[in-house]
Amino acid sequence: MPYSPEMIEELNMLNRFNLMTTQEGLKVHHDAEAAVVSATGRLFEKGLITRSDGGYLTDLGREAAEHAQSALMILQSPPCN
Numbered sequence: 001m002p003y004s005p006e007m008i009e010e011l012n013m014l015n016r017f018n019l020m021t022t023q024e025g026l027k028v029h030h031d032a033e034a035a036v037v038s039a040t041g042r043l044f045e046k047g048l049i050t051r052s053d054g055g056y057l058t059d060l061g062r063e064a065a066e067h068a069q070s071a072l073m074i075l076q077s078p079p080c081n
Contacts, residue, residue, distance in 0.1 A: 005035075009039035
């Protein structure tokens with residue numbers, strides 16, 4: 001199953017979280033891109049973040065963000081020969 005545009009926006013949001021600390025959250029302002037606002041709301045509905053406008057990662061959200069950020073690093077790395 002390929003990623004939908006909505007899933008990609010959610011992954012992009014998860015990639016914005018700083019996994020080096022649990023003390024740093026995100027705030028998505030109402031005038032942000034509509035796709036970003038929608039993705040943030042869906043992440044909240046899925047229980048991955050603490051607020052509909054961002055907030056902090058939940059335990060499940062942290063796990064999802066770790067996987068999303070790991071996949072991004074792997075895909076961005078140079079090919080092995």
